[in-house]
Amino acid sequence: MAFPDLLEQYPELAEGIGGKLTANQPLSAVTWFRTGGPAQLMFQPADEDDLAAFLKKLPKDVPVLPVGLGSNLLIRDGGLKGVVIRLSAKGFGSIEEVGGNRLRAGAAVPDKRLAEAAAKAGLGGFAFYTGIPGGLGGALRMNAGAHGTETRERMVELTAVDRDGNRHVLTNEDMGYAYRHSEASKDLIFSSAVFEGVPQDEASIRQEMADVVAHRERAQPIREKTGGSTFKNPPGTSAWKEVDAAGCRGLTVGGAQMSEMHCNFMINTGTATGHDLELLGETVRARVLAHSGIRLEWEIKRLGEFGSQGAIEPFLGKEGEAA
Structure with a gap:
């Protein structure tokens, strides 16, 4: 889908700006999951002054969201309304x-x-x-x-x-x-x-750094399209243990899968949509709730509009029970 071009509606936004403005920028290119719809407008400011000047001009009713390297982020298939701010390495x-x-x-x-x-x-x-x-x-x-x-x-x-x-x-x-x-x-x-x-x-x-890298390579699916830890650790236990105990290691929905290597990591096996990934996550939350009574909290940030496949209710139902 594509959003109305904000630069056509507010041409003054581009005046005197040193950074880069892009309408309907696909966000699948900047997230580690490689999924999601577009940003209505992406702004990459040249520096802090450029960022401040742009925000002063931006109408207050236009949403603003900063996005970093996209490693801990799930963008929904309908994309993000408003302006996505992505800070440049140069600035x-x-x-x-x-x-x-x-x-x-x-x-x-x-x-x-x-x-x-x-x-x-x-x-x-x-x-x-x-x-x-x-x-x-x-x-x-x-x-x-x-x-x-x-x-x-x-x-x-x-x-x-x-x-x-x-x-x-x-x-x-x-x-x-x-x-x-x-x-x-x-x-x-x-x-x-x-x-x-x-x-x-x-x-x-450097020995400590090497130990961290070695542990990560042994325990995490770092060569996959993933967003890191999916759920926060609940008090007194680890998220992966609860996911595993609920039988969700390797669970798949469409092109999304809970990793066999580390079952608190979701991965895009190659064809996953944002809907697949979020539906998988809520399926896991529902199964863990049913198995242990623990309500896992998302660590991955899920943002944007749901696409044509529709909305996904937390825990797959308003009452916190699997549908």
Whole structure:
């Protein structure tokens, strides 16, 4: 499907803009699942000033959504209304040492690239990022973590631009971090952040990074079209254990499958639609609920309009029971 062209409706949006504007940009090209409909308008700002200037001009009733590397994202087949902001590596991909065992990094920096920069600087505490296949914007938003360490343990402060184009600086405390969650306003688009590590020799850091990579290659389907962990770990147990116990390892819906290698990972076997993937996820949630009484929460973000195949109810039914 295609949305009405926002640039035809609001031609002033393109005036004085240094970044790239694309109407009806297919989002399947920028998500790891390789599924989903288009963005009504995609904007790739040249820098933070460009982003602020664009947002100041954008009518307030037009939705705005930042999208990073697309690793933890399921776009529905009907696409996304409004403007998708995708930060460019050129404008938001720098990393610099700022003293005091700290690094400033742009929100478009891949997590593993921050780990590499920290290793070169002799700063420990970042090796966990080697195993997270996303960008720092998403890591900051959802408090991404792995191997016993979370983003909240490293982030000192971040800069952001709000819906009106105003700049803000938020401290770690301002973010209200919890497990895979922050209290930061959805209105904010993160542009950069300062992270703090601890002095450590580079050789030992690189051994930690190698251990993370080796574990990931052994345990996760990293060569598949996947979105990472599908569900958050419930209190007192692991999501994969509950998925497995409910008989969902290898379960398929259309071209979507719960991985045989790690059954908390959904994969696109090659022909999956966004509908297939979300229907599979809700089928798994319904079966786990019926088996153990546990209501798994999605870790993958599902966004956009449902397509021609229709909407999918949580747990496959409004009453939380499999249909």
